Amino acid sequence: xxxxxxxPSSLSASVGDRVTITCRASQSISSxxxxxxxxxxxxxxxxxxxxxxLQSGVPSRFSGSESGTDFTLTISSLQPEDFATYYCQQSYxxxxxxxxxxxxxxx
Amino acid sequence: xxxxxxxxxxxxKPGGSLRLSCAASGFTFSTYSMNWVRQAPGKGLExxxxxxxxSGYIYYADSVxxxxxxxxxxxxxxxxxxxNSLRAEDTxxxxxxxxxxxxxxxxxxxxxxxxxxx
Numbered sequence: 001x002x003x004x005x006x007x008p009s010s011l012s013a014s015v016g017d018r019v020t021i022t023c024r025a026s027q028s029i030s031s032x033x034x035x036x037x038x039x040x041x042x043x044x045x046x047x048x049x050x051x052x053x054l055q056s057g058v059p060s061r062f063s064g065s066e067s068g069t070d071f072t073l074t075i076s077s078l079q080p081e082d083f084a085t086y087y088c089q090q091s092y093x094x095x096x097x098x099x100x101x102x103x104x105x106x107x
Numbered sequence: 108x109x110x111x112x113x114x115x116x117x118x119x120k121p122g123g124s125l126r127l128s129c130a131a132s133g134f135t136f137s138t139y140s141m142n143w144v145r146q147a148p149g150k151g152l153e154x155x156x157x158x159x160x161x162s163g164y165i166y167y168a169d170s171v172x173x174x175x176x177x178x179x180x181x182x183x184x185x186x187x188x189x190x191n192s193l194r195a196e197d198t199x200x201x202x203x204x205x206x207x208x209x210x211x212x213x214x215x216x217x218x219x220x221x222x223x224x225x
Contacts, residue, residue, distance in 0.1 A: 001169075034211030036152070043202055043215035044144075044152060050210055087152050091209050094157060094166040096142070101151040 002026050002090050006099030012107040017078045021102045023088035025069040032092035033071045035064055038101075039084045047086075048073065078104075109133040109214045111203050116219030123193050123223070129186040129203030129216055137161075137181035140206040143188050145199035146218075153199075156188065157206065171197075193223045 003026040013019050023033065031051040036044040046055050048064040051071055061076040075082055083106050088099040115127040129141070143155040156177040157166045165177055176189040186203050200220050204212035 032209055036211075038152075043217055044212075045215075046211050046213050049207065049213075053210075055213065089152075089154070089211060091206075091211055094154075095168050096154040096157070098152045098154060 001095055002029060002093060002097055004088055004090055004097050004099040006088055006102055008102060009100060010103045010105065012105050013078055014107045015078050015080060019075050019078060019104065021073045021086055021088075021104075023071045023073070023099050025071070025090055025092075028069060029090045029092035031066060032090055033064075033066065034089045034091060035062075035073045036087045036089065037082075037084045038087065044087065080106075109205065111205065111214060111216035113201065113203050113216045113219040116201065116221045118222045118224065119193055120225050121194060121223055124189070124191045125193065125221060127188040127190065127201055127203075127219060127221070129188075131184045131186065131203075131205070134205070134214075136179075136184040140164075140208055141179060141186045142204045142206050142212055143177060143186075144202045144204055144212070144215075145197075145221075146202070147196075147199040150199075155201070158186070190221070193221075195223050197221060198223050 005024045033051045035048040038044040051066040052064040065072045085101045085103045110132045112130045142157045158177045174192045178187045200218040202218045203216045205214040
C-alpha cells in the first residue's frame, strides 16, 4: 500500500501569509494527487486534482505542484475562510490513502 | 445541482450490523464510480471502499475487508454499504463521494454517523 506523509501536522499563520503544505508519497504515484479542504463539521471539499489542476470555483490563491514523489499545496495569501484542515490523497492505486491532515490555525 | 444524501447511521452494539444508503441526484449516477470515506471522531479521513460504474470493480480498505460490502443500484440512483461484525473502531462519520476516476472525489454527502458501542 502507498503511504502518504503530510507535513506539518499543524500550522499557525496570519491573514495575508503565504503557506505551504507538503505531502510525500512512499512510491511513485505519477500526478495522481488530490488536495482537500475540510472545515469543522463539514464534508471535505476537493481543491486540486492531478497535483496542480484547480477545481472550478476554487480561488486562484490556491495552487499545487509536484516534484517526484513530493507534492505541495500553496496558499499565496491566506484569507479568514482558509483556516481549516487540509488533506492530500493519492488516487494512483487502491487503497486511495489520505495524508494525516494539516490543521491551519490563526496566529 | 449534484446532491448526495447519506442515511442509515445510528447506534449499534459491537458485532452488530448496519446498512448505509446514499441517494444521488443531479447527475447521471450510472456513469460515475462512487466511494465511501469515513472519519472517526477528531481523526483524519480514511478511504473505505470504491465501486465502479457497473459494479464490475470493487475495492476495500484492509480494515473493513470481509466485513463490509459495497453495492449500488443504478436504477434507483443509490449507493449502499452493508456493515457487518461492527467494532468500536468503526465508529465514524461515513461519507459517500462521487469519484472522477484518478482525479479525486469531487462531490460529497453530508455524512452519517455510525456509533458502535455497548
